[in-house]
Amino acid sequence: MKFLPIFLSLIVYSSHLFSQTKEGIYQDEIDSQVWMPFIKAYNHNDYTEFHKLHSDNIRRVGRWGILMGEEYKQRNIKSFKRNDSLNIHREIEIWFDMRAAKGNYAYEVGYYKITTSKPGSNENEFYYGFFHVVLEKNKGVWKIVQDWDDSKIGDRQLSNRDFMKATGRVYSE
Numbered sequence: 001m002k003f004l005p006i007f008l009s010l011i012v013y014s015s016h017l018f019s020q021t022k023e024g025i026y027q028d029e030i031d032s033q034v035w036m037p038f039i040k041a042y043n044h045n046d047y048t049e050f051h052k053l054h055s056d057n058i059r060r061v062g063r064w065g066i067l068m069g070e071e072y073k074q075r076n077i078k079s080f081k082r083n084d085s086l087n088i089h090r091e092i093e094i095w096f097d098m099r100a101a102k103g104n105y106a107y108e109v110g111y112y113k114i115t116t117s118k119p120g121s122n123e124n125e126f127y128y129g130f131f132h133v134v135l136e137k138n139k140g141v142w143k144i145v146q147d148w149d150d151s152k153i154g155d156r157q158l159s160n161r162d163f164m165k166a167t168g169r170v171y172s173e
Contacts, residue, residue, distance in 0.1 A: 026106060033053075033142045034144065038050070054147075055136065057145065058146070060148075091116075092113070092114050095110050095111055109130075111129065112131060112149070113126060114126070114128075130150055131148065133147050
């Protein structure tokens, strides 16, 4: 009878370790298949590679409404080309506040910081935001299927103070 509580504790503990390991595997896959290429494509203004990370049925949501699929991708092309024509260099950094994955779906919440530099200016501009992303794994490949972000929480504009709260790894190029 003394061994039953110890045995049950070991089962609970080992199942907890397995779930953490499995969660880590999901996050490693998502990082290598989505976030690292996302940051690289964004920083290099490469909309072709950027679009490969999104589902063809992507739902992009913001205060301005919802962009879907090709409509979202065409808006990106205009934005990326405008930055190219103005010779604007952008770099994005992200950190995660919450990450959850189960089966072929993942939900991730975090903050981003975008640093821009313009030719002829010695000063950088900084933009901060908060995001929620839904990812789906199809045929072994993770893609973004829904993306929402905003630069405000309530009526308060996000700032470096919010971004610096990062307690985990900050993802950048």
